[in-house]
Amino acid sequence: MAIYAVLGVAWIAFSDRAVRLLVSDPDLRTTVQTAKGSAFVLVTAAILFFLVRRSERGLRALGAEVRATVDSMGDAVLIVDATPRVVEANRAALQLLGAASKEEALGPLAEWGRRWQFRSADGEPIPLERYATVRALAGETNVRYDAILRRSDGQDVFISVSAAPVERPRGRPLAVAVLRDVSPARRLDEAREEFLATAAHEFKTPLAVIKAYAQLMAKREPAEGQALAVIQRQVDRLSRLVQHLLDTSRLRLDSGEVTHERFDLAALAGEVIERMRSIAPRHELRLASSGPATVLADRDRIARVIASLVENGVRFSPAGGAVETRIEIGRGEATLSVRDGGLGIPQERQARVFERYYRAHAGTPEDPGGLGLGLDVSREIVQRHGGRIWFESSPGEGSTFHFSLPLAGEKA
């Protein structure tokens, strides 16, 4: 290229002068100059032709390389245009779908969704505008969710879908989707959660037997009342731990199992606190509310959240003292707060308190035990209701945990 440029400039600058010096006959000079001009044009055209052909061949080679790379990927790749239509599918995509030919895996996206029974992870149909690729075409850069599709052999596959717009300065807009088969991981997950649920269930029956017999003895042997009360209290504690295990596993297993009913959060808090007085003989459990706070929620589960927060307040204030539950209404929300004057949470551990299995006081002399599930479960429950959960804490002064739920509308 550079040589061509130098020669070209030299040719333009010196060729006329050279012709004048070498050819004296004016007629012949004109002929020579015409021939020179034609030769220049021809040579230039030839050079341009070869340059274009070389880059074309390079591009073709690159296209084949990219295609071979995409085809060799273990994850299924689909390319969708703005129609929206599936215009390309790699080999892994055909395998994932069980498609006999590429044509079967291509076509208008809506039809594609029907053909492969594309559904969300809980089995609901996904409207076309929520498809990952359609959202990517609309400009969302990192769309990701779990979904189900049915292979041509009739088997359902759990897939993780992620999509992004194909960024290129010119040409029609495209989106690329990567579909990953997560069925094995999902099955393992389900088996583990099912095991956990069964194990917890198996614990509850013996607990029920122990509790019932302790109550029977307490009725018949009033003299042993105190000892039997301890047995009952400990059984209740064990039951709550088992319930937490059940909640953590169940909540992840079946997302749909949240019932909604109208109830007064303040009244529920009152009931929960009444039940908990027996486990906190050295604490003063207080309740303050400015009136009814009607919410539409899963009553049993919200009761567990309240019990969890109050129990934490008790457990993390080993010296005793007040644990105050307060219900307030404002900005369309009911907020329940539980304040204790106990240990508080060290600053550096505060970020992790809602993590599953995390125990902020583990390994410290103040460690009161527990499974590290209460707050994880509580957060899961509250978030499923469209609510928020948060806290403030200072070491040595205590913690206040809050959660809020949307207030129920006027209609019954």
Add this chain to the structure above:
Amino acid sequence: MSAAGPASILIVEDDPDLLTLMDMILTESGWRVRTAPEGRAALALAADEVPGLVLLDMRMPGMNGWDFAREFRARHGRACPIVVVTAAENARRRAEEIGADAWLAKPFDLDEVLSMVARFLGPAGGERPDADR
């Protein structure tokens, strides 16, 4: 279903200790109690005499609570209330699944059992009131 004396309670529960205890406290309270360790045996007892109330465990070897409830309702209709007694995580849902009238979550308080029975059969040991529900 017009046996003489107090209404009978049918307890279907596979844990023998829990079964014995529920039998004991309800009998002591004046109820006539019959027990079965699983659904099929319970259906046989119900065929002899339709109980006034069924206390039903869900997970049992042999015939489970779901199948028992379906069969029991098919044979005897909805006149006899069923109370689900379950260790399942969502007792209410289990109760709804089989169209039960109420539920008790394990572990329960003995007083809860007694008041549940009283709710359906009236004061302990008495005649079953002809209440329309």
